[in-house]
Amino acid sequence: MPQFDPTFFAPQLFWLLVTFVVLYILMSTLAMPKIGGVLEDRQRKIDDNLDKAAKLKAEAEAAIAVYEQALADSRAQAQKILRDSADALARQSEARQKDLGDRLAAQIKAGEARIAAAKDQALAHVRDVAVDVAKSAAGKLTGVSLDDTKIAGAVAAAMQEGR
């Protein structure tokens, strides 16, 4: 086998040394920094993009939070307005009701006073009528003209008794 022929050990080892050392130097100074650089660039780009995505996501979340805050605020405001106007309406209707009640009560009172006055007047009329009736009745029956004041006293007494 040619592999075990020592004649060509020396040249093979020599050229192995030369080529391997040359390859090592070229690899470590030229090829590997190049490939490594490409890979690093890509990694950096990916990391950058991930960072950017995370930042955008945070921004979006902040915007959502602001939006929700605004929504909650306006909802609270709407409720407050609703409550306020309900309160105002209730107060207004209460005042109006009270006003109406007062007016009605005053009218009732005035009506009652009028009724009482009318009643007194009517009673006074009754007495006058009774005096007249008694006077004319006594005149017709007895032919005696009685004194008005006497008749008035008798009528008052009779009305006092009849009550």
Place this chain on the structure above:
Amino acid sequence: MANPVEQFQIEPLVPLHVGGVNISFTNSALLMVISISLTMAFLTLSVRSRALVPGRWQSMAEVFYEFVANMVRDNVGSEGRKFFPFIFTLFMFLLFGDLLGLVPYSFTYTSHIIVNFGLALTVFVGVTIIGFMRHGTHYLRMFFPHGAPILTAPILIPIELISYMSRPFSLSIRLFANMTVGHIMLKVIGGFVIALGVLGILPFAFLSAITVLEFGIAILQAYVFTILCCIYLNDAIHMH
């Protein structure tokens, strides 16, 4: 039929003798030069565009780079970083040597035990120096594991010593044997194809299958050699 071992014959292309030492430029040396040229061309031209999304060639170069980088990281750890250029060079040198050998009429320098032994011995000596530089005389504990009863020392130490010393031999012989046997097999079966005439279609089909297998073996053996070097390096750096 040609002698199946003729393909391993070294032919001096440019005879050179310096100080009585034969350093002739042979077909083996020519293949080494072609191999490192192709390696450099492949690794530099493919990433020339520095594309963010790699094309076919760039992605292949990146795959090799990351494959070896991961191998070093997984087997040696972060301290293996400074040996990454060496390991990557070793892997590419062996891979291209194995693969170029499969090109018809070319030559397989990794089928020569002296080439493999030169590389394996370099790794062995380097690893041993690193071990002693890191651990001093404590590195000798490699030959007597912690926790072993002291009585087993007379047996264990020679065994560990022999297994340590045989590393460069097992490394170089494994690669040499795989490459040599594969190429002899291809040559012998190739001879049958010619000799059998029309019926040669059968050995030809077999030859095609074997060729595919040989490509697998070429890659696998380059990987095995490299990963064993990583494991030895890890032993020297971290001990076991």
